Amino acid sequence: MSLRNLIAITLILVLAISLVCISFYPSVQDFMKTNPFWNGLRDFSHRFQGAMLSGLGELEPGPEGNILIAIPYVPYQEEELQQLRDFVAEGGYLLLMDDYGHGNQVLQALGVGMSFAGAPLLDPFYCHRHQWLPLATEFAPELKEAGVETLVLNHATSLTVSRPAQALAWSSDLAFSDANGNSAWDEGEPKGNLAIAAMERLGQGMVVAVSDPSILINSMRGLGDNESFMKALIAMGGENPRLMMDESHITKSPLDRSRDMWTMVQGQLSKPYSQVLMVAMVLALILMPLWRKGDDIEQK
Numbered sequence: 001m002s003l004r005n006l007i008a009i010t011l012i013l014v015l016a017i018s019l020v021c022i023s024f025y026p027s028v029q030d031f032m033k034t035n036p037f038w039n040g041l042r043d044f045s046h047r048f049q050g051a052m053l054s055g056l057g058e059l060e061p062g063p064e065g066n067i068l069i070a071i072p073y074v075p076y077q078e079e080e081l082q083q084l085r086d087f088v089a090e091g092g093y094l095l096l097m098d099d100y101g102h103g104n105q106v107l108q109a110l111g112v113g114m115s116f117a118g119a120p121l122l123d124p125f126y127c128h129r130h131q132w133l134p135l136a137t138e139f140a141p142e143l144k145e146a147g148v149e150t151l152v153l154n155h156a157t158s159l160t161v162s163r164p165a166q167a168l169a170w171s172s173d174l175a176f177s178d179a180n181g182n183s184a185w186d187e188g189e190p191k192g193n194l195a196i197a198a199m200e201r202l203g204q205g206m207v208v209a210v211s212d213p214s215i216l217i218n219s220m221r222g223l224g225d226n227e228s229f230m231k232a233l234i235a236m237g238g239e240n241p242r243l244m245m246d247e248s249h250i251t252k253s254p255l256d257r258s259r260d261m262w263t264m265v266q267g268q269l270s271k272p273y274s275q276v277l278m279v280a281m282v283l284a285l286i287l288m289p290l291w292r293k294g295d296d297i298e299q300k
Contacts, residue, residue: 030217030250030251031071031213031216031217031250032247032250033045033052033245033247035218036218037218038217038218038219039217039218039219040217040218041216041217041218041245042218043218043221044216044217044218044221044230045245047221047227048230048234048243049243050069050243050244050245051242051243051244051245052244052245052247053068053244053245053246053247053248054247054248055248056080056083056084056087056246056248057083058244059083059087059092059244060242060244063087063090063091063092063205064090064091064092064204064205065091065237065238065240065241065242066087066091066092066093066237066241066242066244067092067093067094067095067234067237067241067242067243067244068084068087068092068093068094068095068244068245068246069095069097069216069243069244069245069246070084070094070095070096070097070103070106070245070246070249071097071098071213071246071249071250072096072098072102072103072105072106072249073102073249073250073251074248074249074250074251075102075105075249076105076106076109076249081105081106081109084106084109084110085109085110087205088110088202088203088205088206088207089202089203089204089205090203090204090205091203091204091205092205093205093206093207093208093236093237093241094106094110094205094206094207094208095208095210095233095234096207096208096209096210097209097210097211097212097213097215097216098116098157098209098210098211098213099116099155099156099157099211099212099213099214100116100118100157101116101117101118101157102116103116103209104116104118107207107209110202110207111202112165112200112202112207112209113161113162113163113164113165113200114159114160114161114162114165114198114200114207114209115159115160116157116158116159116160116209116211117157117158117159117160117177117190117194117211118157119157119158119177119178119179119181119189120132120155120156120157120177120178120181121134121153121156121157121158121171121175121176121177121178121194121196121211122134122175122176122177122178122183122185123135123171123172123174123175123176124174125172125174126171126172126174126175128152128223128224131183132154132155133152133153133154133155134153134156134171134172134175135150135151135152135153135171135172135224136150136151136153136169136170136171136172136196136197137149137150137170137171137172138169138170138171138172138193139168139169139170140166140167140168140169142168142232142236143168143169143229143232146228146229146231146232146235147225147228147232148169148225148228148229148232149224149225150224150225151169151196151215151224151225151226151229152220152223152224152226153196153211153212153214153215154212154214154215154217154220155212155214156196156211156212156214157177157211157212158171158175158177158190158194158195158196158211159194159195159196159197159198159209159211160195161195161198164200164201165198165199165200166198166199166200167195167197167198168195168197168198168199168208169195169196169197169229170193170194170195170196171193171194171196172193173192173193174191175191175192175193175194176189176190176191176192176194177189177190177191177194195211196210196211196212197209197210197211197233199236206236206237208233208236210233215229215230216230
């Protein structure tokens with residue numbers, strides 16, 4: 001076997017193994033649909049059958065009845081903020097879930113009376129195991145009617161709410177916002193029943209902010225009434241809403257980015273003109289030895 005053939009076979013094997021790993025190895029990144037571990041969204045995506053969007057350009061036209069869940073860990077471009085404004089103004093329902101203030105870029109662009117505090121919400125008394133897992137214990141009537149009595153949060157923050165926005169859920173009266181990060185309450189730090197969910201109607205649509213996206217992850221959705229809470233929030237979008245989730249603003253690992261690229265390539269290969277090109281390339285590779293053999297005969 002020639003060195004050239006050996007190199008070609010090696011490259012093909014490396015490519016094949018890489019594609020198998022990209023296709024079948026699960027993600028370990030936070031909030032990824034394909035992540036089956038404690039920090040992933042596989043269980044949530046199976047339960048609610050949401051469509052994953054690789055970009056806001058995939059938002060459905062005529063968004064009334066559509067719900068977009070966004071976890072804004074990657075900054076938005078101005079064009080994307082305008083897409084969100086249009087989505088909500090035309091009847092869409094934006095469910096924005098954030099824990100350390102990244103979502104304020106979106107809330108400010110929409111001009112609503114809500115903002116994420118950014119500082120950790122701690123509760124040393126009403127909590128699950130420790131104060132970094134505080135409980136939400138007070139809820140608006142529509143959530144109480146849906147059977148929501150307790151939420152278990154995970155490294156959450158709180159919300160500042162002003163009219164016309166209205167709070168939907170609150171921490172216990174013993175919780176506090178740890179503004180200086182020393183894990184203890186100090187004079188001047190907000191405390192008491194702090195908002196952790198709020199909503200505001202905007203144009204034909206609605207914006208709901210929740211101060212902890214971890215409610216969605218595999219290890220948290222079964223605690224307290226977390227799943228009932230998400231079910232109630234989704235039901236606010238009307239009967240049989242279309243649920244979508246924006247993956248383009250969640251931090252991704254190299255594996256996740258490679259999987260996105262491979263999915264895009266597969267989509268291109270499924271198109272008729274791409275299939276014709278692939279057949280032509282395969283035929284060229286098959287016939288190449290015959291062409292070379294004919295050239296050698298002519299030279300002799």
